[in-house]
Amino acid sequence: MEELKGAIALIGYGLAAIGPGIGIGLIAGSAVEAMARQPEAAGMVRTTMFLGIAFTEALALIAFVLFFLA
Amino acid sequence: MDELILALEECDLNENAVCAPSNVTDLFEFRTPIVEILGFPITRTVFLIFLAGLIAVLLLWFGLRKGATQPGKFQLSIESLMTYIRDEVAVGIIGPLGIKYYPYLMALFIFILIGNAFEVTPFINFPITSRMAIPLFLSLLTWVIFVFAGFKRNGISYLTGIIWPPGVPVALKPLVGLIEFVSVFLVRPFSLAVRLFANLVAGHVMLSLLLVTALVSVVGLFTGEIPVIKGVFGFAWWALALAIFCFEMIVIILQAYIFTLLSAVYIDTSINVEH
Numbered sequence: 001m002e003e004l005k006g007a008i009a010l011i012g013y014g015l016a017a018i019g020p021g022i023g024i025g026l027i028a029g030s031a032v033e034a035m036a037r038q039p040e041a042a043g044m045v046r047t048t049m050f051l052g053i054a055f056t057e058a059l060a061l062i063a064f065v066l067f068f069l070a
Numbered sequence: 071m072d073e074l075i076l077a078l079e080e081c082d083l084n085e086n087a088v089c090a091p092s093n094v095t096d097l098f099e100f101r102t103p104i105v106e107i108l109g110f111p112i113t114r115t116v117f118l119i120f121l122a123g124l125i126a127v128l129l130l131w132f133g134l135r136k137g138a139t140q141p142g143k144f145q146l147s148i149e150s151l152m153t154y155i156r157d158e159v160a161v162g163i164i165g166p167l168g169i170k171y172y173p174y175l176m177a178l179f180i181f182i183l184i185g186n187a188f189e190v191t192p193f194i195n196f197p198i199t200s201r202m203a204i205p206l207f208l209s210l211l212t213w214v215i216f217v218f219a220g221f222k223r224n225g226i227s228y229l230t231g232i233i234w235p236p237g238v239p240v241a242l243k244p245l246v247g248l249i250e251f252v253s254v255f256l257v258r259p260f261s262l263a264v265r266l267f268a269n270l271v272a273g274h275v276m277l278s279l280l281l282v283t284a285l286v287s288v289v290g291l292f293t294g295e296i297p298v299i300k301g302v303f304g305f306a307w308w309a310l311a312l313a314i315f316c317f318e319m320i321v322i323i324l325q326a327y328i329f330t331l332l333s334a335v336y337i338d339t340s341i342n343v344e345h
Binding site for chain 1: 094095158162163261264265267268269271272324327328331332335
């Protein structure tokens with residue numbers, strides 16, 4: 001049962017990494033499109049992109065930490 | 071050198087694919103202190119924390135000492151870093167009131183950057199921000215600053231302004247209030263700390279295990295203890311560790327910048343609450 005606990009934790013982390021993966025892809029894609037449409041706003045778009053990536057990546061990282069706790 | 075590399079001690083490549091100690095969290099603990107000063111044990115981690123602070127102070131001291139109007143290269147780089155944090159992060163995000171918080175944000179950025187950079191420096195391959203105490207304390211500092219700044223500027227209407235944003239229907243007020251309260255006052259410091267902590271832990275664990283596996287595989291290939299296929303595969307582990315090393319250099323700067331940026335954003339939502 002101990003080996004199963006580690007394996008289930010790993011599967012759980014894999015499932016939890018799907019959402020932030022898609023989310024960060026969407027954010028970065030929208031940021032690239034916005035920078036292509038209006039290059040003057042590139043600085044503000046870049047800052048907001050980092051902010052959005054940080055928020056969504058936090059969910060994947062919480063899953064990573066919980067994997068080690070189990 | 072072996073006693074400093076924990077993953078090297080309990081390494082049996084005939085059993086496991088990768089060299090790993092039985093409990094991975096042991097990679098982060100240093101049980102024996104280097105020296106004991108007045109009964110306070112100085113372990114490797116404590117020594118590295120003081121070293122990071124000292125390097126931060128020395129960088130800024132020697133960078134800004136001369137104050138020449140035609141700066142040399144080092145002064146130019148330190149000044150451009152300070153100008154960037156001031157214009158983009160402190161004043162750019164918070165507005166004209168942000169200059170009061172600029173020293174805190176600058177110190178935060180430099181300390182976290184140097185603490186993270188210890189992961190890739192040659193003889194100190196251990197990031198101090200991978201011990202939860204450092205990110206937790208720094209995020210608690212940010213939390214105290216943004217809560218107190220909000221209450222000092224807006225009084226009790228800070229609390230009602232955060233919990234019930236304008237335009238919430240009366241029937242939903244309890245639910246929205248609870249969600250916003252938990253989100254702003256409880257989740258924010260926690261996620262700020264965990265983001266920095268987990269990024270650095272992941273990098274350190276991957277680099278340690280992969281590099282030690284590569285070392286043991288390639289050395290075992292030449293001494294003949296390891297089957298040839300596993301020995302040659304050591305080069306693949308080494309290449310992967312090299313790629314992760316390059317990626318970690320980006321993560322180091324990015325995570326320090328994001329911590330500082332989010333601290334500035336939280337202070338901004340406290341001070342400039344739109345009524």
